Amino acid sequence: MTQPPPTRPLPWLEPGQPFPPIHEAWGAGDPAPGLLAAGGTLDVPTLISAYSQGIFPWYSAGQPVLWWSTDPRMVLDPWRFRLHHSLAKEMRALLRQQRLHIRMDHHFGRVIRACAHTPRNGQSGTWILPPMIDAYVRLHRAGIAHSVETWIDGELVGGLYCINLGGMVFGESMFNRRSNASKMALAALVAFCRAHRLPLIDCQQETPHLGSMGACTIARDEFSRRSRQAQRLAAPIWTFDPVYWTELFDSPAAPA
Structure with missing residues (x-):
């Protein structure tokens, strides 16, 4: 039986670190399609940078900040x-x-x-x-x-x-x-x-x-x-x- 390809590691962002390119977000075969990165901060410059690239934060209690770029949109x-x-x-x-x-x-x-x-x-x-x-x-x-x-x-x-x-x-x-x-x-x-x-x-x-x-x-x-x-x-x-x-x-x- 053919095994599915392993899920790519999710990048962890340090405060102020640039986002990965949006095409690197997890795809349809991954556990959370559209998930791009975790970590970073919710300060104003980071949020402006995120939205300007089509990235948005969405996460639940107990999770780190998760950043998404869904496809399709x-x-x-x-x-x-x-x-x-x-x-x-x-x-x-x-x-x-x-x-x-x-x-x-x-x-x-x-x-x-x-x-x-x-x-x-x-x-x-x-x-x-x-x-x-x-x-x-x-x-x-x-x-x-x-x-x-x-x-x-x-x-x-x-x-x-x-x-x-x-x-x-x-x-x-x-x-x-x-x-x-x-x-x-x-x-x-x-x-x-x-x-x-x-x-x-x-x-x-x-x-x-x-x-x-x-x-x-x-x-x-x-x-x-x-x-x-x-x-x-x-x-x-x-x-x-x-x-x-x-x-x-x-x-x-x-x-x-």
């Missing part, structure tokens, strides 16, 4: 976002009643902590551990991490947080305290990206939920190329103007 083209009729109807009604408001970076800390405490199907814990929260709060203070917040009747009921380098957006996590509130935040992010001509939202890993809203998978090489191109664009100012809703509701593809 799930992405969302803002102009291919599917705004389902029922969600559009609900959002229009809330906007007419002046009950729905989108804020950006108003309460980043509350958003990331809410994401950390949101139960996930098939997961018994969270990967958004206290060191990760502290790291992304530092990224937020550095102007790199941002929150998109759904406020209804004056309450924060859902949202997401993401990373922005130039014109590239890297989605991280979402939370709900009311049905569809995280989808409203994602719709707002899409409208914002369209208004600022930001070409791509990284979704990292494939899920049916994101697929139903228009996300798709692309090869890592293509993702890397498109990400580098987007990062050359100017970064937007992260405030949400209600006029951005016209990018969704008044476009030919938007539901009636």
Whole structure:
């Protein structure tokens, strides 16, 4: 019987050490496809370096920091976002009643902590551990991490947080305290990206939920190329103007 090839050793990073090339990440025949390295630190320069290369941290309690570069990569083209009729109807009604408001970076800390405490199907814990929260709060203070917040009747009921380098957006996590509130935040992010001509939202890993809203998978090489191109664009100012809703509701593809 032919034996499978041995798994390549996983590189261990010392603080400040460069990442290995992303094509060296473990492949389909390895125990954790997409895993690139372990170790290193979650300081701001390291995280910026990671995201600029299409690498992201993801690990559980009791593990070292693990760095990933998945292949294929799930992405969302803002102009291919599917705004389902029922969600559009609900959002229009809330906007007419002046009950729905989108804020950006108003309460980043509350958003990331809410994401950390949101139960996930098939997961018994969270990967958004206290060191990760502290790291992304530092990224937020550095102007790199941002929150998109759904406020209804004056309450924060859902949202997401993401990373922005130039014109590239890297989605991280979402939370709900009311049905569809995280989808409203994602719709707002899409409208914002369209208004600022930001070409791509990284979704990292494939899920049916994101697929139903228009996300798709692309090869890592293509993702890397498109990400580098987007990062050359100017970064937007992260405030949400209600006029951005016209990018969704008044476009030919938007539901009636």
